[in-house]
Amino acid sequence: MSRFDDRLEQDMQHIADTATPSSTAWEAIQTRIAEQADHTELEITMLKPNPKTEPAVPVRMLMAAAAAILLVVVGLVALLNDGEEQSLRVTETDTTVPATTAAPGTTSVPATSEPSSASAGATAVALAEEFISARAAYDGDAARALVADDATIVQAFEWATSPDDYPLLSDLERAHGMRFLDPTCTAGSPGRVRCTYTLESDLTVALGVGPYDASFPLEVEDGLITHITHNRTTDGGQVGNYFHDVYRLGIVPWLVANHPEDLSLMRGQVGVGPPLITAESVALWEQHIPEFLASFEAADLAIAEDFITARNAHDGEAVLALFADDPFVRDDLRRDVNGEFAGFDEIDYVSSGEFDRVTGVELVDPTCEAGSPGRVRCTYTWANAWTRALGDDRYTGNSFVFDIADGRIESLTHTFAQGPVDGFEDHISEVTLLWVQANHPEDVPTMFNDSSFAQSAESLALWETYTAEFAASPAGN
Amino acid sequence: MEAMRRVSVKQRGPQTIEDLFHAEYNGMVRLAYTLVNNNAEAEEIVQDSFAEVHRRFDELRQPGAYLRTTVVLRCRSLLRRRRVMERHAPEPLEQLPASACELWDVLNKLDEDQRVAVVLRYLGQYRASEIAEIMDMPAATVRSHVRRGLAILRKELEQ
Numbered sequence: 001m002s003r004f005d006d007r008l009e010q011d012m013q014h015i016a017d018t019a020t021p022s023s024t025a026w027e028a029i030q031t032r033i034a035e036q037a038d039h040t041e042l043e044i045t046m047l048k049p050n051p052k053t054e055p056a057v058p059v060r061m062l063m064a065a066a067a068a069i070l071l072v073v074v075g076l077v078a079l080l081n082d083g084e085e086q087s088l089r090v091t092e093t094d095t096t097v098p099a100t101t102a103a104p105g106t107t108s109v110p111a112t113s114e115p116s117s118a119s120a121g122a123t124a125v126a127l128a129e130e131f132i133s134a135r136a137a138y139d140g141d142a143a144r145a146l147v148a149d150d151a152t153i154v155q156a157f158e159w160a161t162s163p164d165d166y167p168l169l170s171d172l173e174r175a176h177g178m179r180f181l182d183p184t185c186t187a188g189s190p191g192r193v194r195c196t197y198t199l200e201s202d203l204t205v206a207l208g209v210g211p212y213d214a215s216f217p218l219e220v221e222d223g224l225i226t227h228i229t230h231n232r233t234t235d236g237g238q239v240g241n242y243f244h245d246v247y248r249l250g251i252v253p254w255l256v257a258n259h260p261e262d263l264s265l266m267r268g269q270v271g272v273g274p275p276l277i278t279a280e281s282v283a284l285w286e287q288h289i290p291e292f293l294a295s296f297e298a299a300d301l302a303i304a305e306d307f308i309t310a311r312n313a314h315d316g317e318a319v320l321a322l323f324a325d326d327p328f329v330r331d332d333l334r335r336d337v338n339g340e341f342a343g344f345d346e347i348d349y350v351s352s353g354e355f356d357r358v359t360g361v362e363l364v365d366p367t368c369e370a371g372s373p374g375r376v377r378c379t380y381t382w383a384n385a386w387t388r389a390l391g392d393d394r395y396t397g398n399s400f401v402f403d404i405a406d407g408r409i410e411s412l413t414h415t416f417a418q419g420p421v422d423g424f425e426d427h428i429s430e431v432t433l434l435w436v437q438a439n440h441p442e443d444v445p446t447m448f449n450d451s452s453f454a455q456s457a458e459s460l461a462l463w464e465t466y467t468a469e470f471a472a473s474p475a476g477n
Numbered sequence: 478m479e480a481m482r483r484v485s486v487k488q489r490g491p492q493t494i495e496d497l498f499h500a501e502y503n504g505m506v507r508l509a510y511t512l513v514n515n516n517a518e519a520e521e522i523v524q525d526s527f528a529e530v531h532r533r534f535d536e537l538r539q540p541g542a543y544l545r546t547t548v549v550l551r552c553r554s555l556l557r558r559r560r561v562m563e564r565h566a567p568e569p570l571e572q573l574p575a576s577a578c579e580l581w582d583v584l585n586k587l588d589e590d591q592r593v594a595v596v597l598r599y600l601g602q603y604r605a606s607e608i609a610e611i612m613d614m615p616a617a618t619v620r621s622h623v624r625r626g627l628a629i630l631r632k633e634l635e636q
Contacts, residue, residue: 005599008580008595008599011574011577012596012599014573015511015580016510016511018510019507019510019519020516021503021506025506026502028520029494029498029528033527033528243518244515244518248515
């Protein structure tokens with residue numbers, strides 16, 4: 001082996017030595033295995049036929065399939081528990097109890113087993129719902145009160161290491177603006193509950209990632225939670241999306257660039273792994289997350305300002321480049337004759353930019369401010385060569401509201417303060433139409449269509465000529 | 478001690494998933510970590526892999542080999558996803574010696590196959606035939622990836 005080989009081997013060992021396998025890995029793996037079993041149970045329960053709708057033969061086939069899966073699950077569970085622990089009982093009733101804000105359409109399977117078992121399941125579900133509600137309200141003391149003193153907490157996923165961490169964990173989650181949306185808790189095998197929810201946070205919104213499917217697999221005993229893990233890291237079978245998107249691609253590079261000295265205090269060791277639950281760490285997260293979000297605000301404001309600059313430059317291509325793929329657009333000035341809003345694909349920004357150019361449109365005195373993460377609102381006064389010539393400055397207080405993610409406009413709402421018909425189009429149409437009718441009646445059909453101003457090449461050329469003529473005429477002065 | 482236990486398990490074959498865990502978990506996390514540069518993701522990958530092995534434990538003749546292949550496949554999947562996103566920033570490694578930091582940077586420049594083959598060869602100490610099995614490709618291709626990867630490493634590290 002050469003010296004180079006030696007060096008490679010040695011340095012690679014150094015790198016591998018910085019890996020920090022968690023001390024609770026075995027518990028985490030057991031949880032995952034149990035989750036697999038729970039999922040299988042749910043599938044089995046869902047295979048139960050509806051006697052009113054299912055024909056007899058498929059029912060028997062489905063039941064046979066269920067029985068076969070039951071046998072496999074029993075075997076797996078017996079292998080897992082090695083006969084010492086209480087086996088996962090696949091006959092357990094699935095007592096799905098949607099939480100108060102559960103998403104519509106959630107699968108709910110009616111209870112069919114022993115009343116006492118169903119009751120215990122419902123109690124466990126109620127406890128789990130209370131826990132997730134406390135988390136959602138950032139009430140760490142309430143969450144702590146639901147957890148047994150000797151509970152096992154899988155730190156790599158839940159971030160806490162002991163039940164007494166919950167007050168600080170809630171502060172940390174508040175700092176992240178963590179939101180637990182549409183929670184639904186389902187009882188599995190005895191004492192096991194799985195709560196699923198949709199996760200988003202101020203960070204995910206600012207970064208334009210997520211929301212993520214997340215879950216709390218919990219174990220409950222004697223009215224307290226005894227085992228907690230927290231899967232906020234998987235989405236569609238992909239590993240680590242939340243961590244990857246929010247931390248590795250988001251705030252960690254920013255911290256490395258701006259506060260490298262704090263990283264080990266916030267994430268421990270060499271700056272990797274979940275956030276640390278210490279007062280010092282939480283204080284740093286509380287300090288740095290708003291700074292990080294503010295950096296996004298500045299970037300978002302710049303995008304909104306670029307939009308207005310591009311509009312004022314009448315550069316339709318530049319306007320289009322600021323939008324994300326398939327954005328939502330609702331624009332008071334982009335409606336058809338029936339008042340229906342045009343979709344993004346129906347708006348020709350390039351042609352309308354050209355129309356704005358020949359008629360001298362300007363968004364005057366734009367003022368933009370950032371709101372919630374990713375949202376910017378700009379107000380402005382609308383003017384064009386015709387209104388300027390008339391001294392008509394009535395078109396004030398209009399606004400654009402942008403939702404911006406990852407540097408692109410995902411949603412745009414344009415509100416025209418005076419209303420599109422009564423305040424703007426009728427008025428401008430009337431002024432221009434009357435003038436064109438009086439001075440160039442033969443060009444009216446070219447310059448106007450059924451609903452608004454025509455934007456053909458021929459029309460644009462006429463608008464450019466007559467806008468200049470109007471501005472220089474006595475009518476325009 | 479851990480190495481001895483690993484040999485012992487390899488000879489008999491793990492009797493339970495827990496045996497396999499004790500024999501392989503730390504080594505698999507180290508391997509995954511070196512490939513994906515991130516501890517939390519490495520643990521995710523390895524734990525998911527253990528859960529997958531558990532699901533098939535009864536039908537596997539060599540659960541350890543299946544585990545290694547699963548871990549590497551999942552690491553490669555993650556690396557591919559990162560490449561698509563094209564914005565991955567490796568985590569800082571302030572505590573590493575300078576030469577290891579340098580290696581870390583250059584490893585990140587290798588293409589996925591080269592990186593996996595080199596790490597399995599030098600960290601995992603696997604033979605080309607074993608790497609071929611894990612990466613599901615001919616041993617000659619593995620040798621080629623190792624050779625090309627090493628050429629890049631040598632050029633970058635010895636500059």
